[in-house]
Amino acid sequence: DPPGFPPGPRRFPIIGSKAVINYEGMKEMQKVYGDVFRTRVGSCNSVYICKYRLIREAFNKVEFSDRPSWKFIDFFSDGKEAGVVFRNGPVWVKLRRFLLRHLRDLGMGKSRLDDAILQEAQELVMNFKNHVDRPTNFPISINTAILNVIWQMVASRRYDLNDKQTKEFSDMMVKYQDDLMFLALPEFFPWLNYLPACITKRLCRVEQLEASAKLGKAMMEEVIAKHRENFDPASPRDLLDEFLLEMKAVEDSSKDVGDTPFNEIDLVRTIFDLFTAGYDTTANMLRWVILYMAAYPRVQLKVQEELDEVVPRDTLPSHQYRHRLSYLEAMIHEVLRVSSIVTGGVPHVTAQDTHFAGYFLPKGTMISGYNLACHMNPESWEDPEVFQPERFLDEVGKFIAPKVDFLPFGVGKRSCLGEALARMELYIFSAAILQNFKFASVSLEQPVDLSPRPISNLMFPKDQLLLITLREDETLVTRLYLKSLHQEHLSHRCHHAPPAGKAIATTSRKSHRHHSRNSHRHHQQEQPTAQ
Numbered sequence: 001d002p003p004g005f006p007p008g009p010r011r012f013p014i015i016g017s018k019a020v021i022n023y024e025g026m027k028e029m030q031k032v033y034g035d036v037f038r039t040r041v042g043s044c045n046s047v048y049i050c051k052y053r054l055i056r057e058a059f060n061k062v063e064f065s066d067r068p069s070w071k072f073i074d075f076f077s078d079g080k081e082a083g084v085v086f087r088n089g090p091v092w093v094k095l096r097r098f099l100l101r102h103l104r105d106l107g108m109g110k111s112r113l114d115d116a117i118l119q120e121a122q123e124l125v126m127n128f129k130n131h132v133d134r135p136t137n138f139p140i141s142i143n144t145a146i147l148n149v150i151w152q153m154v155a156s157r158r159y160d161l162n163d164k165q166t167k168e169f170s171d172m173m174v175k176y177q178d179d180l181m182f183l184a185l186p187e188f189f190p191w192l193n194y195l196p197a198c199i200t201k202r203l204c205r206v207e208q209l210e211a212s213a214k215l216g217k218a219m220m221e222e223v224i225a226k227h228r229e230n231f232d233p234a235s236p237r238d239l240l241d242e243f244l245l246e247m248k249a250v251e252d253s254s255k256d257v258g259d260t261p262f263n264e265i266d267l268v269r270t271i272f273d274l275f276t277a278g279y280d281t282t283a284n285m286l287r288w289v290i291l292y293m294a295a296y297p298r299v300q301l302k303v304q305e306e307l308d309e310v311v312p313r314d315t316l317p318s319h320q321y322r323h324r325l326s327y328l329e330a331m332i333h334e335v336l337r338v339s340s341i342v343t344g345g346v347p348h349v350t351a352q353d354t355h356f357a358g359y360f361l362p363k364g365t366m367i368s369g370y371n372l373a374c375h376m377n378p379e380s381w382e383d384p385e386v387f388q389p390e391r392f393l394d395e396v397g398k399f400i401a402p403k404v405d406f407l408p409f410g411v412g413k414r415s416c417l418g419e420a421l422a423r424m425e426l427y428i429f430s431a432a433i434l435q436n437f438k439f440a441s442v443s444l445e446q447p448v449d450l451s452p453r454p455i456s457n458l459m460f461p462k463d464q465l466l467l468i469t470l471r472e473d474e475t476l477v478t479r480l481y482l483k484s485l486h487q488e489h490l491s492h493r494c495h496h497a498p499p500a501g502k503a504i505a506t507t508s509r510k511s512h513r514h515h516s517r518n519s520h521r522h523h524q525q526e527q528p529t530a531q
């Protein structure tokens with residue numbers, strides 16, 4: 001390590017050092033080495049920043065805003081640097097600005113895209129009905145709904161839930177992400193390059209990746225070709241049209257426009273980037289929401305009571321209801337916090353030699369803003385391991401947006417481009433399914449498994465069986481049981497709650513709700529019945 005480099009665990013030749021693989025591992029290293037430390041995988045150093053203030057300070061600086069120039073990342077674009085996620089310099093700046101502007105204009109986080117998401121939510125609810133009353137895995141329709149929202153935004157197109165091509169595409173995206181990790185191996189273990197080519201190829205899953213990339217590219221190219229056929233420069237319909245418009249401007253320009261992202265390769269890769277960045281993340285966040293609701297039935301019930309109070313049962317929860325659904329918003333924030341789905345963020349590298357937090361970081365040092373450390377910081381979050389949506393509510397039950405130690409979408413110049421879209425999707429999809437369904441573990445003997453399935457820097461939930469039931473179909477017995485459970489809970493927390501049995505017989509649904517809505521300030525932690 002160069003002089004002044006952050007400290008870290010002992011390094012060994014070839015393999016590197018102890019790595020951060022989970023929360024406990026991170027905490028242990030933070031305790032020994034401080035908020036900024038180094039690990040080493042093979043021959044690559046990686047610096048972890050584990051304090052919110054420092055992550056924000058670093059990621060707001062240009063010199064911390066580059067991505068690693070990994071050759072394997074450009075596999076999809078035939079080895080050419082392209083797209084937005086792993087792009088650096090002025091071309092990245094141009095492309096990021098273009099995307100942000102048009103995503104905003106297309107209604108990201110506003111009402112226009114709201115309609116597209118509502119349509120998908122309706123389809124999702126219809127599809128979930130096929131999975132009720134028997135143990136089921138997460139319905140695959142979650143993937144299709146999320147894919148369709150991106151397709152609508154990019155190319156005004158949606159696919160049927162049962163469409164064969166969608167299934168192929170969705171499988172390909174998941175497989176591509178998993179396989180890509182293997183292609184990364186020679187980047188960290190350069191000696192692999194000296195093995196016979198056929199062995200390295202097999203080890204790095206090159207053939208599988210080639211097949212996935214071919215399929216992905218063919219689909220993108222088909223969509224682009226169709227768009228070109230009826231492209232009207234006077235009225236761009238979607239992001240793809242806006243991109244074609246920029247490409248035309250570059251072609252028509254008599255001046256030298258310098259390096260530009262507006263060309264065919266960047267177009268295909270940028271669309272692919274939006275899928276890789278926005279599909280698995282959002283789909284798995286929705287799965288986390290479902291799992292946490294199944295594990296914490298009382299939280300689920302409170303979300304549903306609030307929904308019943310604010311949104312008419314026969315109406316889908318469009319964005320106009322959002323500001324009145326404080327508990328739902330708090331629940332989503334709490335799931336974002338505890339799941340910390342993009343745990344280590346997407347890697348950055350230093351663009352030049354730099355000094356930071358008392359250390360020297362040479363150009364090209366890989367930096368990870370470790371958001372899980374912030375999300376579990378006891379200085380900001382009381383009992384951080386406890387799942388408690390109430391922490392995001394003020395004393396009158398109104399949602400309060402967190403100001404520090406909350407960065408599921410990153411922070412600074414490279415922060416998530418699709419944050420507003422992802423938030424809108426999480427809100428509408430969670431509200432729509434919780435309005436209609438109840439989620440539970442299959443049995444008390446088979447509790448919900450909230451331990452993550454870590455894949456590189458991501459924390460995805462594990463596949464598992466769940467029980468989905470229709471809310472309208474709840475038998476009177478279940479309803480009474482749930483009410484008594486709830487009432488019992490209130491009488492534990494809230495001294496003025498009436499005795500459980502009596503409340504069922506005499507309390508009207510409205511006043512019952514009144515108790516539950518006002519009681520969250522008395523609540524401590526809701527114990528999961530299934531955990």
Ligand code: HEM
Nearest residue numbers: 085277278281282285342346409410414415416417418422
């Ligand atoms: C719950 C869902 C999502 C989560 C948790 C999430 C999280 C993140 C995080 C942590 C980063 C890295 C920030 C950094 O490097 O400092 C990121 C980058 C990015 N995200 Fe998201 N994201 C989500 C959904 C989406 C969606 C729906 C889209 C768009 C369709 C999207 C597009 C992007 C892009 C393009 C980048 C790279 C930005 C750049 O390098 O300039 N994300 N996201």
